[in-house]
Structure formats: C-alpha cells, structure tokens
Amino acid sequence: MIWPATWLAALAGLVLASIPGALLGALLGQVLDRRLALRSWGELYRRLGGTPALSGEELLFVALGRLAKADGRVQEQHIQQAREEMRRLELQADAQRAAIDAFARGKAGQDDLRRPLRRLRHQPDQARQLLQACVRMAQADRRLGGAEQRLLETWRDWLGVPRSELDGLLASSRRGAPAAAVRSAYEQALQLLGVDSQADASEIKRAYRRQLSRCHPDKLTGSGATPAQIRAATEKTRELHAAYALLRQRRR
Incomplete structure (x- = not known):
C-alpha cells in the first residue's frame, strides 16, 4: 500500500531539515494518511478535486x-x-x-x-x-x-x-448458473459464520450472534474509526444478516 501524504511529508522534511526532518515529516504524514484514509496517489488526487485514471x-x-x-x-x-x-x-x-x-x-x-x-x-x-x-x-x-x-x-x-x-x-x-450459484452462496454462508454443514440450528444461531457482536458498526462509534472502516463493518454486518437468512431458509 502507498501512503501518499507520508511520502510527500517525508520528502518535504528531508529537503527542509535533512534526516530528522524526514522522520518527523513521515510521522505527521502517516497521521494525515490514516485520518483521511488515503491509501493511494489516486485517492489523494481525488481528494484534491482531480479525477485520476482508474486501473x-x-x-x-x-x-x-x-x-x-x-x-x-x-x-x-x-x-x-x-x-x-x-x-x-x-x-x-x-x-x-x-x-x-x-x-x-x-x-x-x-x-x-x-x-x-x-x-x-x-x-x-x-x-x-x-x-x-x-x-x-x-x-x-x-x-x-x-x-x-x-x-x-x-x-x-x-x-x-x-x-x-x-x-x-x-x-x-x-x-x-442456478444450481452452482445456490450451492456457492450456501457454502459461503457457512464459511462466513464459521460453521460446517453438520451444525444444528442452535450452533448456527450462536455463531451468527458471535460474529455479529464482533463487527457491528455501532461498536466503532466514538472509537476513532475511519469512514472506510465503518463502511467495511457495515458491509460485513449486512453479509452476516444475509448468510444467516440463507441458512435459515435452507434448513427451514
């Protein structure tokens, strides 16, 4: 992964104050990268109002x-x-x-x-x-x-x-597609909840609640999590809901 603000700040620090400046600049740049969730030059360019090429x-x-x-x-x-x-x-x-x-x-x-x-x-x-x-x-x-x-x-x-x-x-x-898609989704649901095909209803329910308690986005509120982390937690929670619903449907 490229941390653009870290590199830019380190380079500026090196020019202004040699190695100590580069170290301090890298530290400050890393804070900025994490705070703004900058993971690439393209992301930095977008934040500055540009539209870099997708690839x-x-x-x-x-x-x-x-x-x-x-x-x-x-x-x-x-x-x-x-x-x-x-x-x-x-x-x-x-x-x-x-x-x-x-x-x-x-x-x-x-x-x-x-x-x-x-x-x-x-x-x-x-x-x-x-x-x-x-x-x-x-x-x-x-x-x-x-x-x-x-x-x-x-x-x-x-x-x-x-x-x-x-x-x-x-x-x-x-x-x-139909049979393969259903089978694949069922296997993915089992894997996501961390259970095997022999698990009974109570095991599946416990696994679902355990996984949900670990990644629910409400737990990130006030923790300093970045917007990207909150989106990822929300996405994972949505997947857990879908996986549990699919397993309930298959197991009746």
Whole structure:
C-alpha cells in the first residue's frame, strides 16, 4: 500500500531539515494518511478535486458496483459476488477495503469508464478477465436485466472483445448458473459464520450472534474509526444478516 501524504511529508522534511526532518515529516504524514484514509496517489488526487485514471482492481470493482446497481437495487447476491471476486483475487485486508470503496463508487455511477476500459484494448487477457467478472456479477441474481445487458455490450465494445465472446460467456453462465450459484452462496454462508454443514440450528444461531457482536458498526462509534472502516463493518454486518437468512431458509 502507498501512503501518499507520508511520502510527500517525508520528502518535504528531508529537503527542509535533512534526516530528522524526514522522520518527523513521515510521522505527521502517516497521521494525515490514516485520518483521511488515503491509501493511494489516486485517492489523494481525488481528494484534491482531480479525477485520476482508474486501473487494475479499482477499475474492476467500480465496474462491478455499476453493474450491481444498474437495474435499480443492489441485491445481497451482488454483494456476495463482489466478495467472491475478492476471494478469487486473493485480496488482503487493505486491498479488500479499497475494493469495497471502489464498489461503492461504482454504485454511485460518477466515474467515466470509457477511457480506462479502452486502454485495456492493448491488454486483451486483462480485458477478457474483466468482462468475465462483469458477466458473473450481472447474473449473480440469476437474471440479466436490460440495463445490465446494455452495459455489458457497451463495455465489450470499449474493451475490444468480439461480440461472440460475450455471447459465449453469457450462454455459459446461463447453463449451470442456478444450481452452482445456490450451492456457492450456501457454502459461503457457512464459511462466513464459521460453521460446517453438520451444525444444528442452535450452533448456527450462536455463531451468527458471535460474529455479529464482533463487527457491528455501532461498536466503532466514538472509537476513532475511519469512514472506510465503518463502511467495511457495515458491509460485513449486512453479509452476516444475509448468510444467516440463507441458512435459515435452507434448513427451514
């Protein structure tokens, strides 16, 4: 992770007062980075009113957030799919928080994705991987809405991916999606609550309450937590509610 204010303050301190100044500047910059939740140069640029180019995982999760919100309401299946993409990419805690922030930005729909997606024309493998992830998100709720279809078609064009490839991805996703999606969501719910498939109703309920007590955002109130940490706790709480509801439904 890059702490931009830390680097800038350390450099300024080095210029003004050599090594002691650099150390003091780095300390003050780190405080500023943590207070403002600055985790990248792009985040700093946004705070200063700029609009840096999206790339990599940030671009992916902004696109996924846009798709999840495309038909009006983000479903729990969309949130679960976003988590699945994080697991697929093996993101660590800091990268997961950045992905959650990017997903939220995507839902807001304020980023122009044309230029960053068109840049991937020169990286066809990454373009296809991003489109595959977008198809998985679009069909996470087992239906493909008109707005989602239009976004996928537009992004396919910007990415330079042949129409036949998108058609193939959609057809493949439709063919075994329902059973696989239900099974995957059920297994994810068990994993999230920390129980196995043999756990009885009382064990599941205890696990749910225990996990909920650990991460509820109300516990962060007045603790000096950053907005990003509160959003992450809120997201985790929402996932726990959804996981418990799914297990109750499956177990009747």
